[in-house]
Amino acid sequence: MSNLENLTQKIIEDAKKEAQEIKDEADEKSKNIIESKVSLAQNEAKKIIEKSKQEAVLIKERAISGAKLKSRDEILKAKQDILDSVFAMAELELKNLDDDKYQKLLTGAIKQTKKDSNLTILLPGDKKDLMSKLNKEIKVEIDNTLDSGFIIKEDNVYYNFTFDSMINGIREELETEIASILFKREE
Numbered sequence: 603m604s605n606l607e608n609l610t611q612k613i614i615e616d617a618k619k620e621a622q623e624i625k626d627e628a629d630e631k632s633k634n635i636i637e638s639k640v641s642l643a644q645n646e647a648k649k650i651i652e653k654s655k656q657e658a659v660l661i662k663e664r665a666i667s668g669a670k671l672k673s674r675d676e677i678l679k680a681k682q683d684i685l686d687s688v689f690a691m692a693e694l695e696l697k698n699l700d701d702d703k704y705q706k707l708l709t710g711a712i713k714q715t716k717k718d719s720n721l722t723i724l725l726p727g728d729k730k731d732l733m734s735k736l737n738k739e740i741k742v743e744i745d746n747t748l749d750s751g752f753i754i755k756e757d758n759v760y761y762n763f764t765f766d767s768m769i770n771g772i773r774e775e776l777e778t779e780i781a782s783i784l785f786k787r788e789e
Contacts, residue, residue, distance in 0.1 A: 724753040
């Protein structure tokens with residue numbers, strides 16, 4: 603029986619040895635798989651962090667660009683408001699012309715028209731007293747719809763000298779020049 607016990611013992615030892623080798627091989631494979639997955643995860647993490655940094659830079663640049671655009675728009679709006687105020691003050695000054703200056707403006711406009719034509723001057727109601735001071739050959743009518751200025755009717759042609767129309771007409775020509783004077787940069 604001793605041979606049988608020895609044989610059994612040998613089989614058991616060989617089985618234990620083989621089991622240990624299988625276990626060691628499995629542990630090694632498991633370790634390699636884990637290391638590989640950890641390395642892959644670290645690489646992915648690096649890629650994600652790098653991509654996040656790039657996105658953060660882009661977001662920051664967009665935010666700065668957006669803030670600059672908003673700031674520029676606000677500055678442009680403020681400048682436009684100032685220009686609007688300048689032209690509104692000019693129109694107010696025209697509306698507050700004394701009768702002598704108003705009559706000079708009217709006389710100058712009449713001289714620009716054809717002298718041999720049939721003229722009619724349309725005046726706002728608050729200027730009806732000027733009718734007596736005008737040339738008797740020129741027909742004068744009161745137009746209560748006029749807010750300011752006057753209209754010269756020459757035959758079937760109307761020349762609009764209302765102050766808001768005059769201001770709007772010269773605004774396009776002068777706005778750039780006035781803006782350059784008001785907003786020139788000091789160097």
